[in-house]
Amino acid sequence: MLSKAPIGFFDSGVGGTSVWKEVVQLLPHENTIYLADSRNAPYGIKSTQEIIELSIKNTEYLLQQGCKLIAVPCNTATTNAIDYLRANYKVPFIGIEPAIKPAALNSDTKKIGILATKGTLSSQLFKTTQEKFTRDIDTVEVTGTGIVELIESGKKDSDEMTQLLVEIINPLLSSGIDYLVLGCSHYPYIKENLQELLPNNVKIIDSGVAVARQTLAILQDSKLLNTSKEIGQHQLYSNANPTVLQELIGNMKNATVESLNF
Numbered sequence: 001m002l003s004k005a006p007i008g009f010f011d012s013g014v015g016g017t018s019v020w021k022e023v024v025q026l027l028p029h030e031n032t033i034y035l036a037d038s039r040n041a042p043y044g045i046k047s048t049q050e051i052i053e054l055s056i057k058n059t060e061y062l063l064q065q066g067c068k069l070i071a072v073p074c075n076t077a078t079t080n081a082i083d084y085l086r087a088n089y090k091v092p093f094i095g096i097e098p099a100i101k102p103a104a105l106n107s108d109t110k111k112i113g114i115l116a117t118k119g120t121l122s123s124q125l126f127k128t129t130q131e132k133f134t135r136d137i138d139t140v141e142v143t144g145t146g147i148v149e150l151i152e153s154g155k156k157d158s159d160e161m162t163q164l165l166v167e168i169i170n171p172l173l174s175s176g177i178d179y180l181v182l183g184c185s186h187y188p189y190i191k192e193n194l195q196e197l198l199p200n201n202v203k204i205i206d207s208g209v210a211v212a213r214q215t216l217a218i219l220q221d222s223k224l225l226n227t228s229k230e231i232g233q234h235q236l237y238s239n240a241n242p243t244v245l246q247e248l249i250g251n252m253k254n255a256t257v258e259s260l261n262f
Helices: 017-026 048-064 074-090 100-106 125-131 147-152 158-171 187-197 207-220 242-249
Strands: 007-011 032-034 070-071 113-118 139-143 179-183 203-205 233-239 255-259
Touching: 007 017, 007 048, 017 032, 017 070, 017 207, 017 242, 032 048, 048 070, 048 074, 070 207, 074 125, 074 203, 100 125, 100 179, 100 203, 113 158, 139 158, 147 158, 147 187, 158 187, 179 187, 187 203, 233 242, 242 255
Parallel strands: 007 032, 007 070, 032 233, 113 139, 113 179, 179 203, 233 255
Antiparallel strands: none
16 A cells, blocks of 8 residues: 555665654655665765756655655755756655745844855755745855764764854854754754854754655645554664664664664
């Protein structure tokens, strides 16, 4: 039965589990398969063609597993490859975009910060989204070079991470922003780290809840929602170190984490 087929996820590593958790919480009866392409992380420093090729590889695997819908919680893959994927595959795709719209609409200072990868900030989709919602807003863009690598290495709470973040967010400290948009699926895992370094009035937002709601909407519209009352089963795979992936999702009875060469 197609409605019981799993939702597929792929990300440039473990970061997309921040979005995956929101989907699992909203849709507890859905089965999922998650691919952490940590071997090729970060995608943000790769060319558009490389990102498309990696996205095709991940998509092909998830389709082989019978996935009924594919979520792409990776901002870089969404901004660089989602149009290609939608044009070449029949399965619905859910992308992710930095939460620029809510930040711009709710900002009192009319100044917002955006922390993202180089690949996201330089993409056409990001530029289009930014231009659409920030016409009367000052934006401070900051590239989070090195953050993904530390999270993938299990060092999200290390002194090394703190030192890196101090350097990265320095342009934000005197900018007058009151919102910081996290434009990478890895970054919610350092939300508390960032909050400690930023002024108290700065609100930090990401796109996880929005992706979960969009996933629900697409499943309903496509009549693919799993109406079973059974709790969903989750298979998560890493092609690098599955230990980091396991640590981030915790001990879920209905989730397994394994190594997979993909």
